[in-house]
Amino acid sequence: MNYIEINLEEWRDDNPSFLEKIMRKLVSLDNSAFDLLVSETKYWWLEYDDEGVPKREIGFNEDWEPIVLAPVGETKGFLIECADNWLDYKGHSDVANENFDTLWQKLWPNFEHLENK
Numbered sequence: 001m002n003y004i005e006i007n008l009e010e011w012r013d014d015n016p017s018f019l020e021k022i023m024r025k026l027v028s029l030d031n032s033a034f035d036l037l038v039s040e041t042k043y044w045w046l047e048y049d050d051e052g053v054p055k056r057e058i059g060f061n062e063d064w065e066p067i068v069l070a071p072v073g074e075t076k077g078f079l080i081e082c083a084d085n086w087l088d089y090k091g092h093s094d095v096a097n098e099n100f101d102t103l104w105q106k107l108w109p110n111f112e113h114l115e116n117k
Helices: 008-014 016-028 032-039 078-082 094-116
Strands: 002-007 043-048 054-060 066-070
Touching (some): 002 008, 002 094, 043 078, 043 094, 066 094
Antiparallel strands (some): 002 043, 054 066
């Protein structure tokens, strides 16, 4: 697996057209609880496979506290819905690479009840 880190403030400056596409997706999400958490998210870690297909994501607030993860239940995810292929994105993160799965496993018990909804 591969891991990238996205700072939405930097992303906005570097890729405005891509960000615009993401914002359109965000507006179309139908899970209001997820929408609320996404609106508070400033940083993202994204896991994708060797073909660039996104698999899992963790969102953090401005204090780097994890506040959302996806996919869970019917929520596919903010970044997962935004692009089918992440191979060309230049945001590799050693920190995300080393810590993604451990953090996911730690957070999952707080979200797994949504899996059946």
